[in-house]
Amino acid sequence: MSAPAVEVRDLRVRLDGAPILAGVDLTVAAGEWVTVIGPNGAGKSTLLRAVGGLLPAPGAISLFGTPSESLRRRERARVVATVAQSPVVPPGMAVLDYVLLGRTPYIPPLGRESAADLAAAYDVLDRLDLAGFHDRELATLSGGERQRVFLARALAQGATLLLLDEPTSALDIGHQQEVLELVDQLRRAHGLTVLATMHDLSVAGEYADRLVLLADGRVVASGAPREVLTERLLAEHYRASVRVVDGEHGPLVVPVRPEPRTVRAE
Template sequence: MSRVEARGLGVVLGGRAVLAGVDLRADAGEWLAVIGANGAGKSTLLRALAGLLPHSGEVLVDGTPVRGLRPRERARLLAYAPQTPALPGDMTVFDYALLGRTPYIPHLGRESRADREVTGSVLERLDLTALAGRTLGHLSGGERQRVVLARALTQRASVLLLDEPTTALDLGHQQQVLELLDRLRLADGLTVVTTLHDLSVAGQYADRMTLVADGGAAATGTPEQVLTEELIGEHFDARVRVVAGTGGRPQVHLERP
């Protein structure tokens, strides 16, 4: 298990400061949900954590700055899955998941038997073995999301950065993906950082939350501390009622004005 944190993280895109001075922490084995209104910088934050965007400040894994690491070394610590990944329609499920082993394959080399065994094991755990030979263009939305997760898991990184892992999924498939992710997190001791737009869903699964607004971290804490009617009203411009759900976790309900 690994702890990931950002200290004073800032990102400038197109001459505009999207993020400035963001502090963030996900302890070892924890699920941190990053929430915020559209355009707040949630996806930018994850991409910066993954080392995919130039940024100021520091990103650390277990106290070690990752800025000086080579991309292959960083990929062994942090696995990132974008919200809308490019999925080549003619590539098989197995070959796409195998791409997660790239940080371990020598330059100009080929994957080893061990790489293929790791990939096969991950597909089995995600109930994708029967689809291993199917091309990505012939998968349902829920199957594609599991394949994207499979590629991230084959990296064997201790920190998963997932941008909206349930985007475009219906309610049933959302629950399947989130429950699967939580089981894998607990079984493997993974540290998970996700962006989630559904506040009630985020409150059900996350251990801690960070609310991003105005380029910074407006609030950080437990779901009960962050998902308050006052904070949601201020930063989402929405009138809501927050009630205690299963296990006391907050559920957010829209209220008509």
């Protein structure tokens, strides 16, 4: 039996002295899509940063059976690729140059990208329908186009684990579907593993194999979308009034106005 792509055991993270994650356990099987949901401040992005090696977590995280802290930086970059909420893009950078940054783990120190690196970048741009964008500056692209470029850089790394932190938060519904369909197609075609965070609960439930609900730095529910997206759990942890409707690909979460409170006259 192969090792899980991600194994997190009793992960505890404090930032500026404040506890953010308080004993999180999480397992993601190879090839699985797991999405972490939860209210603001639950610790979702912190969890992804720890899995990606951006926060210290000695002894708590293993990637494909290897303790995370034993992976050198270049080794980790060949295993894990991250698409952050708002990646920092150097001013004036062209699409091809940005995507080639994903090949950094394969370029020797003081070396230049090889023909194989260029081929990998061109290939992923073609697969993401960005073939005509090589020389365009990222600043001139639409939100959906930029998001595809961010994804292209991650895929150019050749990593088998994708960490997606709110990958569609700034996109309209059309671009959301476009990006997520691309991720799912590539996952199935190339055996990628996806660990994501999302605010849109209906979208999360439609694409993920499994949802993990975080609240106050702890896992309070984990399972298939229909097991986690329930009116009771969402009312308890989001303090939200919703209706959950069963859809073709997963539960659909519909916000509804709460019953008005009766104000007694003095």
